[in-house]
Amino acid sequence: ETTIGCKDPVVGSEFKQLFQTSNFRVTVVEDTSIVEICGALKNIVACAAGFCDGLRMGDNTKAAAIRLGLKEMIWYGERFFPGGKLSTYLESCGLADLITTCYGGRNRRVSEAFV
Secondary structure (H helix, E strand, C coil), X not given: CEEEECCCHHHHHHHHHHHXXXXXXXXXXXXXXXXXXXXXXXXXXXXXXXXXXXCCCCHHHHHHHHHHHXXXXXXXXXXXXXXCCHHHHCCHHHHHHHHXXXXXXXXXXXXXXXX
16 A cells, blocks of 8 residues: 655546555545655654664564654654644554564664664
């Protein structure tokens, strides 16, 4: 699944029609800035998750780092891009991508190896 950030609903609908299939769900949101910052900030949170893994801090600590990381992502979005919808953070561009990156992404693996 994917989230497309597009301010123009007509263009967003065209992208959705182009990419969505019976096996691939596309969600279009107007919060383009929030979609973009989620894509960047998740990597920082993934580093924290990797440090937790590398230091063998356990699953609860890693989960806490991810939860707090998501809260910080939301704070950053509200501070620098006011007007974004909380629901955008719960789309695949936010929470889903955050979880995936924190459990298997390159930044998590590099941070785990660093320690």
